[in-house]
Amino acid sequence: MTDGPDRAAPDAPPRPSVVTLAGGVGAAKLLSGLIRVHPSSDQLAVVNTADDTVLHGLHISPDLDTVVYTLAGAVNPDTGWGLAGETWQAMDALDRYGGITWFRLGDRDLATHLYRTHRMEQGADLAAVTAEIAAAWGLELAVLPVTNDPIETRVTTVDEGEIGFQDYFVRRRHDVGVTAVRVAGVEAAQPAPGLIEALRAARSIIIAPSNPIVSIGPVLGVPGVREAVAARRDAVAAVSPIVGGAALKGPADRLMRELGHESSVVGVARLYQDVAATLVVDESDAYLADDVEAAGMACVVAPTVMDGVESAAELARTVLSSTGVSRG
Amino acid sequence: MTDGPDRAAPDAPPRPSVVTLAGGVGAAKLLSGLIRVHPSSDQLAVVNTADDTVLHGLHISPDLDTVVYTLAGAVNPDTGWGLAGETWQAMDALDRYGGITWFRLGDRDLATHLYRTHRMEQGADLAAVTAEIAAAWGLELAVLPVTNDPIETRVTTVDEGEIGFQDYFVRRRHDVGVTAVRVAGVEAAQPAPGLIEALRAARSIIIAPSNPIVSIGPVLGVPGVREAVAARRDAVAAVSPIVGGAALKGPADRLMRELGHESSVVGVARLYQDVAATLVVDESDAYLADDVEAAGMACVVAPTVMDGVESAAELARTVLSSTGVSRG
Numbered sequence: 335m336t337d338g339p340d341r342a343a344p345d346a347p348p349r350p351s352v353v354t355l356a357g358g359v360g361a362a363k364l365l366s367g368l369i370r371v372h373p374s375s376d377q378l379a380v381v382n383t384a385d386d387t388v389l390h391g392l393h394i395s396p397d398l399d400t401v402v403y404t405l406a407g408a409v410n411p412d413t414g415w416g417l418a419g420e421t422w423q424a425m426d427a428l429d430r431y432g433g434i435t436w437f438r439l440g441d442r443d444l445a446t447h448l449y450r451t452h453r454m455e456q457g458a459d460l461a462a463v464t465a466e467i468a469a470a471w472g473l474e475l476a477v478l479p480v481t482n483d484p485i486e487t488r489v490t491t492v493d494e495g496e497i498g499f500q501d502y503f504v505r506r507r508h509d510v511g512v513t514a515v516r517v518a519g520v521e522a523a524q525p526a527p528g529l530i531e532a533l534r535a536a537r538s539i540i541i542a543p544s545n546p547i548v549s550i551g552p553v554l555g556v557p558g559v560r561e562a563v564a565a566r567r568d569a570v571a572a573v574s575p576i577v578g579g580a581a582l583k584g585p586a587d588r589l590m591r592e593l594g595h596e597s598s599v600v601g602v603a604r605l606y607q608d609v610a611a612t613l614v615v616d617e618s619d620a621y622l623a624d625d626v627e628a629a630g631m632a633c634v635v636a637p638t639v640m641d642g643v644e645s646a647a648e649l650a651r652t653v654l655s656s657t658g659v660s661r662g
Numbered sequence: 663m664t665d666g667p668d669r670a671a672p673d674a675p676p677r678p679s680v681v682t683l684a685g686g687v688g689a690a691k692l693l694s695g696l697i698r699v700h701p702s703s704d705q706l707a708v709v710n711t712a713d714d715t716v717l718h719g720l721h722i723s724p725d726l727d728t729v730v731y732t733l734a735g736a737v738n739p740d741t742g743w744g745l746a747g748e749t750w751q752a753m754d755a756l757d758r759y760g761g762i763t764w765f766r767l768g769d770r771d772l773a774t775h776l777y778r779t780h781r782m783e784q785g786a787d788l789a790a791v792t793a794e795i796a797a798a799w800g801l802e803l804a805v806l807p808v809t810n811d812p813i814e815t816r817v818t819t820v821d822e823g824e825i826g827f828q829d830y831f832v833r834r835r836h837d838v839g840v841t842a843v844r845v846a847g848v849e850a851a852q853p854a855p856g857l858i859e860a861l862r863a864a865r866s867i868i869i870a871p872s873n874p875i876v877s878i879g880p881v882l883g884v885p886g887v888r889e890a891v892a893a894r895r896d897a898v899a900a901v902s903p904i905v906g907g908a909a910l911k912g913p914a915d916r917l918m919r920e921l922g923h924e925s926s927v928v929g930v931a932r933l934y935q936d937v938a939a940t941l942v943v944d945e946s947d948a949y950l951a952d953d954v955e956a957a958g959m960a961c962v963v964a965p966t967v968m969d970g971v972e973s974a975a976e977l978a979r980t981v982l983s984s985t986g987v988s989r990g
Binding site for chain 1: 716717718719721727749751752753755756758759760762768769770771772773774775776777779780783794795799820833889
C-alpha cells in the first residue's frame with residue numbers, strides 16, 4: 335500500500351470528491367448533513383488535532399472523537415460531544431484521590447482513549463488508529479487527523495500567561511482574556527499521509543463552521559496544507575462560524591476580537607479569503623454580503639444554524655452547490 | 663524528611679512493630695485480620711510489584727490495589743480483587759474496538775490506575791503514589807511497594823515460551839505448563855525507601871500466605887531484602903499458602919511442583935527455612951509438623967483458612983504470638 339487516504343482508512347477511496355476541514359461540534363454537525371446528501375464513502379474529514387492532550391497517560395483527541403461519535407449517531411445530543419447515555423463511575427471514583435476530573439471522561443468514552451493509547455504504544459500512528467476507530471463505529475466517510483505529529487494549541491492569557499488549550503477551553507471555560515494563540519510543534523509537523531494528494535484531487539473542499547483561530551487555524555497551519563488549499567481556492571467554500579456577530583458555540587467571537595479581528599462574517603472572510611472562494615453566511619448576516627464580497631469572497635446566504643439533521647443536510651446541499659461537486 | 667516509611671507514607675511510624683511481606687488476595691485477608699488485633703498505625707505491608715503491568719498506557723499494580731481495597735473494606739467479596747459493586751462500561755465499550763478486555767478493569771477501579779499513572783508521569787515514585795492512594799481510602803497501615811523500580815515476573819511456558827505474568831495468570835488462567843519463572847529487572851532494583859530499616863526495627867515480620875514463587879519470591883528477590891529478613895529470622899513467621907497439598911487460590915501448588923518443589927507445607931518450609939524461624943500450617947497438615955521441623959522451621963498448627971474477618975483475626979493472633987510482638 336502507498337501513502338494516501340487508503341493507507342489511513344483502508345475502505346476509503348484514494349481520491350474522495352469531498353474533503354472537509356473540521357474542528358469539533360460545528361464541523362461534526364455539518365458532516366452529519368454532508369453524509370446525507372453525498373455518498374459517505376466519497377468523503378474525507380480532515381480533523382484538527384491541536385486540541386489533543388495526554389491526560390492520566392491517555393491520548394485524548396477531542397475533535398476526532400466528536401466527529402466520529404456524531405457521524406455514528408452516538409454523540410450526546412445535549413452537549414454535542416461525548417457519548418449519549420454515558421456513565422461517570424471512573425470520574426466519580428477519581429474524586430476520592432483528588433485526581434483531575436475537570437476534563438470529564440465518561441466510562442464508555444474512556445474505552446476510546448484506552449484503545450487509542452494502546453495502539454499508539456504498539457507503534458500505530460494516529461491516522462491508522464483513527465481509521466480503526468471510525469471503522470469500528472461503522473463510518474464509511476474517512477476520518478483523518480491533519481497530522482500524525484503532536485501539535486498543541488497554547489493560549490496566552492492575560493492573568494496566567496501561557497496555558498494549554500484544554501486548560502483554557504474546558505477548565506477555565508474560555509472565560510479568560512487572551513492575548514495570543516500559537517500552535518506548538520506545527521512548524522515541524524508533516525501533513526497526514528495522503529492529505530495533500532486528497533486536497534489536490536477533491537472536487538469540493540469545505541471549511542466547516544469551526545473556530546477559525548483554534549480549530550481551522552491549526553489545520554491550515556500544518557506546513558503544506560494552506561498552500562494546497564489555496565491552490566484549489568475556486569473549489570473551496572467555508573461556512574461562517576460567526577452568526578450575527580457571535581459564535582454559536584465556544585469562544586470564536588471573543589478570540590477573534592481579542593486577537594484583532596472583526597467578530598463578524600466580514601472578519602471571517604478576511605481570514606479565509608486567501609484559501610477559499612466562497613463564504614456561506616447565515617440569513618441574519620445577509621446585509622453584510624457586500625462587505626464579504628469586498629473582502630474578496632463570493633457570499634452565499636443561507637440558513638446556517640443546524641438544529642437537526644434536516645437543517646444540516648440543507649446547509650450541506652447549499653455548500654456543495656456553491657463549489658463544484660453537485661454541478662459536476 | 664529522610665528516607666523511611668514516613669517518607670512513603672507520611673502518617674506511618676518510621677519503625678512499625680509489624681511488617682508483613684505480601685502478595686495479593688491471601689495476604690490482604692491476613693492483613694485484614696492483623697489490623698483487628700494490632701494497631702494499624704503500627705504496621706507496614708510490603709507488597710509485591712512484579713505483577714505490575716502497563717496496559718492501555720496505564721500503570722496497574724494488582725497486588726497493591728488488592729491490599730488497599732481489602733483493608734478499606736471495598737474489595738469485591740466474590741473475587742477477592744477489584745471493587746465491590748463495580749460497573750464495566752469501559753470494558754464493554756472497549757469490545758467494540760477489539761481492544762484488550764481479558765484483563766478486566768472496572769470503571770471505578772480505572773480511576774486508581776488513571777490517578778497512579780498521572781502522578782507517576784508527574785514524577786512521583788510508586789511508593790509515594792501508593793501512600794496517597796492508601797490515605798485516600800483511609801488506611802492507617804502503611805502500604806509500601808517492595809521497590810520503586812520496575813520489576814516483572816516472566817513465566818516460561820511449555821507451549822509458548824516466555825510470557826508476561828498477567829498473560830500467564832489472567833489471560834491463560836495459569837492453565838499452562840511452566841518450566842521457569844524469573845523476575846526481570848530485580849537484580850537492578852533498589853528496595854523501597856525505608857524498607858530495609860523497617861525490617862531491621864520490626865518486632866514481627868510476617869510472610870503472608872501468598873504464592874512463594876511469584877508473590878513472595880520477587881519481594882525477597884529485591885537485593886538486600888532476603889538478607890535483611892534472614893538477619894531477623896527469629897522474628898519471622900510465615901503462613902503456609904499450601905493447605906492439604908493444594909493452594910487455596912491460584913497456581914502455587916502447580917508452580918511449586920513444576921519447578922521441582924514439593925507441593926506441601928514441607929515444600930514451603932524448605933523454601934522459607936533460611937529467612938523464617940516459624941511456619942504456621944493448617945490443622946489439616948498437622949501430621950506433617952515433624953517434617954516441617956526437620957526442614958528447619960518451628961511448626962505452629964492452627965486453622966489457616968480465612969473465610970471471614972473473624973478467622974483472619976484469629977490467625978493473625980496466632981501468627982503474632984508465634985513471633986515477638988504479642989509477648990513483648
